[in-house]
Amino acid sequence: MTVHINANPWDNGNDELERFALEECVKRQRIDHRVSTLIVSDKRCELAPKLANLGAQVLVVDHPACQQEIEGRILASGFGDQISFLASELNALPEVFPGQPFDMIIVRRGLCGLPYEEARKTVRRLLLQLRIGGKLYVSVLGLHSELGEDYAGSDERIERRFASLASPLADKYGIRHPVCLYTERNLFMLLLDAGASVLRTLTTTHGSIKGVAVRV
Template identity: 60%
Template sequence: MKKDTTANPLEVGNDENERQALEECVKRQRLDRRVSVLVIPAGHCEIAVKFARLGAHVTAADAAALHRDITGRVLAAGFSDDIGFAAATLSELPEDLPDEPYDIIFVRRGLCNMPYEEARIVIRSLLLRLKIGGKMYVSILGLHSELGEGYADHIQPVDQRFSRLAPPLAKKYAIDGPVCLYTERNLFMLLLEAGASVLRTLTTTYGNVKGVGVRV
């Protein structure tokens, strides 16, 4: 299949990581048990619905203010028995989430909105919510994507990299606050330092980075 090189750089959760996560779900379902999945943030629930169609039980986590919108989308898709809502964001994770520990955690976006050290703590917290052998799929905005053009902290090491995008890009993508953009190696180290066994990382054709970590 031909790659889409014109993809919106903010759409970081709907290609290779998604395909691999759905394939992992299918493999685990063959063990004759129901797979538990956390999708955070849930967004418009497209990926949560895809997991549910495979027979997984999904927790769609997002800000409390989006509860009605998300439950409405789940109901309209016909998966209200398979997808539950949890009020949780990456920056505000509750002590307990429904149905943890999970087989799969799918982090769609949001890590770039916090400094590297905070992101490491978040990944560590999520990792501990996986079953042993469970997998975490992470997508994050890339330093070498369009968003890196004119980015003030471009030459800073990742643990000191947290600034606003160039004004035209901040306006184009409605990103108002500071962000930490990542290279593929940065994401590899983030997962490793959080305690994951890093299964793979990749850089997309539009410059963002993705990775898969395993709880061991």
């Protein structure tokens, strides 16, 4: 089940993962003059226009309930010829995507709404949609962030860590389904177990976890 967050207390205009992806797009444009990108869960359609402005072709995949909002934002952005939308749940992604293979895939949110093993399979499926040398950018919720306070799964191994947040935090952020919270090492191992070559991981000042990997 995909988790939708009403407010994101960590990521803002200075999000490191977004910066890495935009820089990669610029570098690839200089060489190939064509960059195909898949964004998973860009609910407010904030990143897609930035990439399109750099010349990328972008496919946004998100929950069907977000379709009207995202398509409206695509229209308003003026990049309707470069950005398209595909309605899909993260745990039920299609075997073949329009425009694949991609140069970049960015998973902004949603993986934490899956148990670890299911998340690993999902990352593996996405990895196979990349060109060789293509990059995968992943963001997950951190175990040592505010969300980890009184989290029922705190003491479980990552393979069994799938539990509800404490009620006040579940209400605050609109995350009322069980989630798997990650440490930086957990995300590193997820990417590695999925078959990726991990380039970097980082923990933000607010405790969320980011990772960049490449298909080799």
